[in-house]
Amino acid sequence: MIDNTLWAAGVEAPCATVRVTLSRERAVEIPGFTEVADQAADPLRLPQRTAKAAHGQPWFMDAMEARAGDGVIWFRLDHAIIEGAGPLSSVLGPADWTHGIARPVQNAVADPNPNLTVQLFRRPRGNWVGVRAQTRWRPAAGLGTGGGILLDLHGEIGRVSMSVILVPFPKPSAAAKSGPVTA
Numbered sequence: 543m544i545d546n547t548l549w550a551a552g553v554e555a556p557c558a559t560v561r562v563t564l565s566r567e568r569a570v571e572i573p574g575f576t577e578v579a580d581q582a583a584d585p586l587r588l589p590q591r592t593a594k595a596a597h598g599q600p601w602f603m604d605a606m607e608a609r610a611g612d613g614v615i616w617f618r619l620d621h622a623i624i625e626g627a628g629p630l631s632s633v634l635g636p637a638d639w640t641h642g643i644a645r646p647v648q649n650a651v652a653d654p655n656p657n658l659t660v661q662l663f664r665r666p667r668g669n670w671v672g673v674r675a676q677t678r679w680r681p682a683a684g685l686g687t688g689g690g691i692l693l694d695l696h697g698e699i700g701r702v703s704m705s706v707i708l709v710p711f712p713k714p715s716a717a718a719k720s721g722p723v724t725a
Contacts, residue, residue, distance in 0.1 A: 562630075567664075583695050585609040585616035585670050596652075602635060614672040614693060615643050629665040633692060634658075636671040637702040641688030643675040651681075655688065655704040662692070662700035670695050673702065684708045 548558040588611035595601040605623070609616045617636035624631055637660045641653060672693035679686040686706035692699050 583612075583614070583616075583670075583672065583693070585618070585672070585695075588612070588616065591615065603639070606635060614674050615639070616670050616672045618669045618671075630660070630662065632669070633660060633662065633666060633671050633700070636673055637692060638704075640673050640675045640690045640702050641677055641686065641704055641706045643673060643677075643690075645677070652709045653686065653706050654709065655706050657705050659703045660692070660700065661702075664699050666692075666694040666699050668695050671699075677706075679706075679708070681708060 544560075544562045544564075546560050547556045550557050586609070588609040591608040591610040593603055593608070595603070605620050607618045607620065615636075617639070619632060619635065622631070623635070638655070638658055641655055645653065673690045674693065675688065675690040677686060677688045684707060686708060687704065688706055689701070689703040692702055
C-alpha cells in the first residue's frame with residue numbers, strides 16, 4: 543500500500559491525497575467456481591468521438607482516441623503516459639472520464655472529481671479500455687457521482703467510482719473576450 547499527501551506551504555489542510563494498493567495475481571483453485579466466458583468487442587467498428595476542452599487549451603483527452611457505441615466509450619492511449627508503469631496507468635485516464643461521459647449539460651459547468659477509486663480484478667489485455675458509465679447529478683446541490691464498469695476487448699476488468707463537484711464556468715473578462723494583447 544502506498545499513501546501520499548500533498549500539502550501547500552502555509553495551508554493547514556492537504557491539497558490532495560493518493561492511496562494505491564497493489565497486489566499480485568496468484569493461481570488459486572476455488573472449488574465449484576466457474577468463470578463466465580468474456581465476449582470480445584471491436585471498438586474500431588464504432589464512430590470516433592472527438593471532444594475539445596471548453597477552456598480551449600490542451601487536455602488529457604488529446605492523448606487518447608475515443609470511440610462511442612453500444613453504451614460503452616472505448617479509449618486507446620496514443621502513447622504510454624509513463625513507460626513501464628504497468629496496467630493501472632492505461633486504465634486511470636479512461637476511468638477519470640467516467641463522470642464526463644454521461645454529463646447532462648455540456649460547456650455550462652466544470653465538474654472536477656475530488657476523488658477517484660479504481661478497482662481492477664484482472665489486468666487489461668490489449669490497448670483498448672472501455673467504460674460503461676452511470677452518473678447521478680443534483681445540480682441544485684452542486685453535486686454528482688460517477689461510476690461504471692471498466693472493460694477491455696475481452697470483457698470486464700474492474701470498476702470505477704467518484705464524487706463530482708459542479709462549478710459554474712467563470713464569465714470571461716473583457717480582456718479575454720478581445721483576445722491576447724500583442725506588441
